[in-house]
Amino acid sequence: MAGALSDPTRSRAVLIGTHAYTELDDIPAVANNVGRLRELCGDPAVWGLDGERCTVLRQASREAILKAVEDATAGASDTVVVYYAGHGLVDPHSGELHLALPWSRSGPSYTALRYEELRSVLLHPSGGRPTARRKVVILDCCWSGLALDGLMRGPDVAPAVAVEGACVLTATAATRQALAPPGETYTAFTGELIRLVEAGVPGRSDPLSMSALFEELTAALTAKSRPLPQQSTRQTAGEICLFRNRAGAAAAQRVDEDAAPRVAARTTAEGAAASGGRVAPPARVRRPDGGPEAGWPQLVPVALTETLTVRLGRYPVTHAQFRAFLRDPENGRWLPAAARAAGTDVDDNYLEGWSGPDCPAGREDHPVVAVSFSAARAYLAWAGRRMGVPLRLPTAAEWALAARAGRTGEWWREDLAAGRVNFRGSHGALTPVGEFPPNPYNIGDLLGNVWDICVDDRGAPVLRGGAFDTPAARLREQLSPRSPVECRGNVGFRCAGDM
Structure with missing residues (x-):
């Protein structure tokens, strides 16, 4: 069952908003975020936190923020x-x-203010002052998932762990930018949070737990193809309830939140559950599982015109999928050393970082890169035979129609604004397939992450879509590789097939 509502007479909140900057772009919606959240926290029908117990900081300094957080942590017994x-x-x-x-x-x-400093104050107020029994941190900013996992740049860099005994809810994954949609009153993440708190959630317990809020936020943001949140709960922090569920109370309907959650427990990079509690899965659509067998590329029927429908790969072919190709004895000539030695179908950059048929560790669900036109076609012929569906590379025209997804005008700006594109201005490094939301045709990474090898009207290779290191202005360019054997670390490919 849901936990009890946090006692508003023994709780404190600090709402921090920085909406105007001297060196960075302003975010006017942030001011609206803070103002409306303050109203909701003080509303007795929602929580009932009186004015003295809710501190609002706008355009605050590092020292003011840390002092306010420390005072609130020491002043709250709940x-x-x-x-x-x-x-x-x-x-x-x-x-x-x-x-x-x-x-x-x-x-x-x-x-700027290090998140680790804020976390330290939450854990250990100075002078031996007491610390609140339960803590909730909500971050609505780009890269906020780093508060959960850190950005692992190598084996010697430790992650920035979450606050112990607390719930940490972030607007994005560690690799993603947050979104403030033009013309909307609130930022994307906080706007959905405010909507859920204002209206309540039918079918959910009253009051709303943080775990329930996270699940509803994930569903709402997924439906809008917007950056997805992450959450870490330590001990029983997922049961913390900050807000009454207006819809749940009206329906007098309770849901047993101790049952198996809709969002599965997340594991660390080593494959073990995060210590001390449950961590929600990263904000991304996982790699495709469809097809005749798990691990084969998933094909999506796409009606390109009224008379033309083709199948396109939902995502680029991954390292793991290409590894299966190399492990088949019939494809021995495509092993890195053999193919490079032959020099007829690939150049010396082919599958850089691979060891025989084994891809670099931790890259299984990343798009395979450093493959040539010939290597991509060899994989597609092999996979098509085993899937029973003849496969080929998409044409440049098919790629363009699928990327446009039936839209008119400057459609690519919509994808950029919705956070669907991994390019130089977003994450800037190769990410797993599905890390960024798909386009309206439910196809991912058409823009960004890796260039797609396509073919032109003459059957010659061309590259479309840009990559993780491509500036926004060049994402829609069409490039020609220097030769069919060229292998580049930002070029991959996806499947296509006729209906």
């Missing part, structure tokens, strides 16, 4: 809530998350 909205920055050396201040710049990390 629950302390810390909410931040604004720009999130990543230290280029340590990979740590920083919360932007009004005068922050995108380069020097010393101009």
